[in-house]
Amino acid sequence: MRSARPSRLPDVIVIGPPRTGSTWLYNALRDVVDMPCGVKETQFFNTFYDKGIDWYARHFRYATGDRTIAEICPYFFHPLALERIKTHIPNCRIVATMRDPVDRIYSAYKLQRHYGWVRRGTFDEALIALPQLGGANRYAARLERCFESFGRENVLVTIYDELRADPQSYVNRVCDFMSAERVVLSPRPDLSGDVNAFARAPKNRKLARRATRFMYWLRGHQAYRVINLLERAGVWEFCHGRGDLFPGLTPEQDERLRARFLPEVEALEELLMIDLSAWKKSRSPRTIDTSPAPRLQRLANG
Secondary structure (H helix, E strand, O other): OOOOOOOOOOOEEEOOOOOOOHHHHHHHHOOOOEOOOOOOOOOOOOOOHHHOHHHHHHHHOOOOOOOOEEEEOOOOOOOOHHHHHHHHOOOOEEEEEEOOHHHHHHHHHHHHHHOOOOOOOOHHHHHHHOHHHHOOOOHHHHHHHHHHHHOHHHEEEEEHHHHHHOHHHHHHHHHHHHOOOOOOOOOOHHHOOOOOOOOEEEOOHHHHHHHHHHHHHHHHOOOHHHHHHHHHOOHHHHHHOEEEEOOOOOHHHHHHHHHHHHHHHHHHHHHHOOOOHHHOOOOOOOOOOOOOOOHHHHHOOO
16 A cells, blocks of 8 residues: 655745745746645645644645745734744745835735725825734844744845846845755746736725635635636636726825834844845935836836
């Protein structure tokens, strides 16, 4: 009688934070590491933890152990995710990408609107209605927990600006840390397009929210083929898009948010011993882009 293959779990988890290029990185790495079967993010350590570790392990059933096993999922800000990862994968290595907090929070707001979680209204109104949205940029405190839990040598911290400026160098660092074969980006046209950058709000918030709940129900049952089929048929775009274009931040909003997040930026500078001056400077109207984002910026907005 053939013995069952032992369950395999990730060697490395890219924990985000959300809106820091995770979709782009997933597409870049999917041919050189073993990732969850059928889906980019299992969301096990935040949303589906009650389903048990066997449910999670099933996502890696085709991994042989010959390549690094990895998941890319934005667990960074979830209060229990790091503890849960440590419990089940004590020797896990962690990757986290830090992004300008003003840019990241506005991108996160667009994602919340896209899925129908935020009521129709302005960005400023959303910050009041969802205080967790504005309080989610505590990078330094979360990284310190990562270092304490997994050891600083087992945590790779990258900067989103690196991805925008030199994607090849960025992905080389990640591959080397993962002990994975390096990816050559030049022959990969799929990595030069627009990935997961939300331009429009949903036309109907109730429809968007119902579609999102149905999507999560399907995720909980690992019905990823159905999700992907509905994606190709345009169902999710119909439910989650077609509304008004998102405006850019105004200079006043930008300046106010930079002042708000200044202590967090300075704490991150001290922790990592790097210069993040560019994140502190208020932008002029010319540098706050209200048009569709430049190509490289957009491809990294996952």
